[in-house]
Amino acid sequence: MPQKAWWKEAAVYQIYPASVCDLNGDGIGDIPGILSKLDYLESLGVDVVWLCPVYESPQVDMGYDISDYRAIHAPYGTVQDVDQLIAALHKRGMKLVMDLVVNHTSDQHAWFKESRSSLDNPKRDWYIWRKPRWDAEGNRQPPNNWASVFGGSAWSFDEETGEYYLHLFCKEQPDLNWENPDVAQAVHDVMTFWLDKGVDGFRMDVINFISKTPGLPDAPVTIPDQQFQPAELHYADGPRLHEFLRGLRGILDKYNAFAVGEMPGVKEEAEVLKSVAEDRKELNMIFQFDIICLDNGRNNKFFPKEWSLPKLKAIVHKWQTCMFDNSGWNALFLENHDQSRSVSRFTPHRPENRNAAAKMLATFMGMQAGTLFVYQGQELGMANLPKDWGIDEYKDVETQNLYRLALEQHRGDPDGAEKVMDQVRLKARDHGRSPMQWNTQKHGGFTTGTPWMRVNEDYLHCNAEQQQRDPSSVFAYWQRLLRLRKQHADTFVYGSFELLAADDPAVVCYRRVHASAGAATVVLNFTDGEYAWEAPPGVVKAWEGARRILANYAEPGEIRKHSAAVVCLRPFEAVVLLEERKMC
Ligand code: NOJ
Numbered sequence: 001m002p003q004k005a006w007w008k009e010a011a012v013y014q015i016y017p018a019s020v021c022d023l024n025g026d027g028i029g030d031i032p033g034i035l036s037k038l039d040y041l042e043s044l045g046v047d048v049v050w051l052c053p054v055y056e057s058p059q060v061d062m063g064y065d066i067s068d069y070r071a072i073h074a075p076y077g078t079v080q081d082v083d084q085l086i087a088a089l090h091k092r093g094m095k096l097v098m099d100l101v102v103n104h105t106s107d108q109h110a111w112f113k114e115s116r117s118s119l120d121n122p123k124r125d126w127y128i129w130r131k132p133r134w135d136a137e138g139n140r141q142p143p144n145n146w147a148s149v150f151g152g153s154a155w156s157f158d159e160e161t162g163e164y165y166l167h168l169f170c171k172e173q174p175d176l177n178w179e180n181p182d183v184a185q186a187v188h189d190v191m192t193f194w195l196d197k198g199v200d201g202f203r204m205d206v207i208n209f210i211s212k213t214p215g216l217p218d219a220p221v222t223i224p225d226q227q228f229q230p231a232e233l234h235y236a237d238g239p240r241l242h243e244f245l246r247g248l249r250g251i252l253d254k255y256n257a258f259a260v261g262e263m264p265g266v267k268e269e270a271e272v273l274k275s276v277a278e279d280r281k282e283l284n285m286i287f288q289f290d291i292i293c294l295d296n297g298r299n300n301k302f303f304p305k306e307w308s309l310p311k312l313k314a315i316v317h318k319w320q321t322c323m324f325d326n327s328g329w330n331a332l333f334l335e336n337h338d339q340s341r342s343v344s345r346f347t348p349h350r351p352e353n354r355n356a357a358a359k360m361l362a363t364f365m366g367m368q369a370g371t372l373f374v375y376q377g378q379e380l381g382m383a384n385l386p387k388d389w390g391i392d393e394y395k396d397v398e399t400q401n402l403y404r405l406a407l408e409q410h411r412g413d414p415d416g417a418e419k420v421m422d423q424v425r426l427k428a429r430d431h432g433r434s435p436m437q438w439n440t441q442k443h444g445g446f447t448t449g450t451p452w453m454r455v456n457e458d459y460l461h462c463n464a465e466q467q468q469r470d471p472s473s474v475f476a477y478w479q480r481l482l483r484l485r486k487q488h489a490d491t492f493v494y495g496s497f498e499l500l501a502a503d504d505p506a507v508v509c510y511r512r513v514h515a516s517a518g519a520a521t522v523v524l525n526f527t528d529g530e531y532a533w534e535a536p537p538g539v540v541k542a543w544e545g546a547r548r549i550l551a552n553y554a555e556p557g558e559i560r561k562h563s564a565a566v567v568c569l570r571p572f573e574a575v576v577l578l579e580e581r582k583m584c
Pocket of ligand 1: 061064065101169205262338
């Protein structure tokens with residue numbers, strides 16, 4: 001049985017500062033705006049706020065390019081505003097987690113400016129500089145064939161000093177050189193600065209990228225028609241990662257602070273456990289990418305890939321049992337600022353079934369073991385941007401780069417542009433970044449000015465104000481779900497996980513079991529149609545006898561008994577059945 005901890009029982013609400021609430025009318029969300037919404041967050045029932053980067057930044061990658069770790073991007077507010085946010089959350093018994101982005105800085109950070117100023121500057125070695133390679137024709141080439149995550153080479157040439165620097169993301173995001181102990185020390189100091197202010201922990205951006213294969217060798221060619229190659233093999237989970245993580249943990253421990261690491265590209269259980277198994281003393285949990293990469297195709301995410309429900313279930317089963325059996329812990333999430341809206345992506349639906357689908361997905365995630373992350377707007381069932389918006393409405397640097405690359409790769413295909421656009425409509429990061437829909441006022445009540453990004457026009461029928469008044473809303477469902485998770489924490493947080501009907505193409509069914517507290521059965525129809533499900537006998541028994549503690553249809557569904565019992569599920573139906581142990 002897992003050891004108990006506050007962070008295991010917590011629900012975390014992720015805030016994308018540009019898009020929550022703009023109080024000063026400049027069209028960009030701000031920290032005072034966030035402060036004005038704390039009643040809303042408290043009434044939803046979340047315990048922790050994770051604030052995406054609010055630090056000083058040229059905003060090439062929306063704040064993930066930091067030019068000063070100790071200052072706040074002026075449109076968001078000031079350091080004093082963050083102080084106020086910490087105090088206001090603590091007063092409510094809530095916590096604040098900040099983003100820690102230390103694989104790279106902005107090229108406008110003072111450290112990088114110094115580093116690029118000369119070959120012998122003391123900070124030269126704080127970043128990863130290499131001499132050019134020269135090809136047979138005498139042309140200058142990058143030091144290796146690594147592709148940047150955002151497309152193109154991961155290296156940029158600096159004319160002044162005649163060397164290339166590494167950037168796994170945009171060229172404005174140079175990678176720090178963690179091989180230099182001064183870098184780790186500087187990061188520890190930044191953490192200490194915020195922890196001293198009362199921050200309760202960090203979400204660590206691409207933290208498994210901080211140790212690279214020594215010598216930075218070429219990556220194997222896996223996409224032959226592309227000059228630069230995916231190189232995660234050489235920068236994800238490198239040889240010194242765990243040593244560096246233990247260094248970070250040393251700082252966290254002084255404050256009893258919490259850490260969730262973002263770790264793209266790590267798939268092996270044994271490797272993930274190295275970071276999150278309790279006795280390793282590294283991180284509390286990581287964001288693992290199997291589910292959110294399920295439908296990403298060859299080359300880049302704007303290539304499609306078919307996915308099936310059995311495959312999704314196999315992933316859930318793998319991570320649920322792995323963590324339970326090995327004293328690790330899961331971070332549960334379907335959305336964040338790098339993903340599109342789950343209701344549009346994973347549950348294609350008729351408009352009348354959108355709310356049922358959003359509630360079903362909430363149940364799918366929310367009844368699993370792990371710490372639950374809710375991304376702003378997910379609690380309303382916010383959807384992807386309208387299909388008729390053109391590519392110019394998509395502001396994200398990744399979307400624009402990968403869109404161009406995908407178009408090139410479809411050269412000669414008359415339907416290429418439409419195929420790429422279909423994927424943009426499905427998976428671009430922009431879908432998760434559109435402003436929060438608070439009410440039916442202009443721009444959904446997000447701003448009185450001109451919003452930095454257009455508000456999804458469906459705010460007229462999908463907004464917080466209406467949903468807070470409506471007991472059948474997606475918001476009200478999330479409230480109930482979060483409450484139940486707390487009331488029955490032994491079962492839903494700490495219980496074991498058992499997958500049923502693994503091969504069924506339409507239904508997800510799992511049980512959560514706790515020896516003394518009780519067991520719960522979760523049944524979910526992942527389709528937009530009625531589904532006659534020949535359920536296992538145990539589920540039929542629970543359906544008939546157990547307490548229906550959460551459901552997205554008011555009336556219980558029907559069971560028909562012929563040769564076997566068939567549970568008649570309605571579109572996107574979700575039911576949670578609880579069998580409590582009787583105390584004698
Ligand atoms: C992951 C962040 O979540 C994403 O938004 C960002 O673009 C990259 N890391 C680079 O920092």
